[in-house]
Amino acid sequence: MxxxxxxxxxxxxxxxxxxxxxxxxxxxxxxxxxxxxxxxxxxxxxxxxxxxxxxxxxxxxxxxxxxxxVLDVNDIPPYCIPSLIVGTVPETTPIGYELASVNCADKDITSTSLTYHIVPDNSSIGKFSISIAGGSLKAL
Structure with a gap:
């Protein structure tokens, strides 16, 4: 051969x-x-x-x-606009009053929905809540 x-x-x-x-x-x-x-x-x-x-x-x-x-990889971190919210709250603010709304997004093509959580410190524990799905910040 x-x-x-x-x-x-x-x-x-x-x-x-x-x-x-x-x-x-x-x-x-x-x-x-x-x-x-x-x-x-x-x-x-x-x-x-x-x-x-x-x-x-x-x-x-x-x-x-x-x-x-080509499969997308979650390689872009989420961002919030604005990235800093500063405000004042009177001590007579009723419980459940909406103080602000946080608007965040993810530019990845296959991004999933974002969830929101507060990282508490000693002065904010138990005083504020945020809607996990919508970013609505409220007084407790």
Whole structure:
């Protein structure tokens, strides 16, 4: 049995796929060429690549379809607008009176709903409450 040394070349098709992937010749390995940030490029969620392998000596080729699904990672911390609320409260404020509303968001594509909690100190324990789902701050 004879074994022939074939030189097979591979490329990604269409050419625009090279922006997000690279295919070093002769390795058969598709590698990421740059960061896949879904918040910056939501169209990267599913990318279909067509790989063409060809042997120029024997003028034959084969193709393979590769589907890449990019999964979002919770990599952006939530933020609140405004990030600081300063106010005064008269001592006659009725219990349950809404003092402020905290509005926070998460820029991750697959972000889940945020929950709110007060981190109490010695002077605020038992004096304030916050709505876990809505961020409404009330006097107790």
């Amino acid at each position: 004879k074994v022939f040394a074939l030189k097979v070349f591979c490329q990604l098709w269409p050419c625009y796929s090279r922006e997000s992937c690279r295919f070093p010749s002769g390795t058969g390995v598709i590698r990421i060429a740059h960061s896949l940030d879904l918040e910056a490029s939501p169209q990267l969620t599913v990318t279909c690549l067509l790989v063409v392998a060809y042997d120029p000596l024997h003028k034959v080729s084969a193709t393979a379809s590769v589907t890449v699904t």
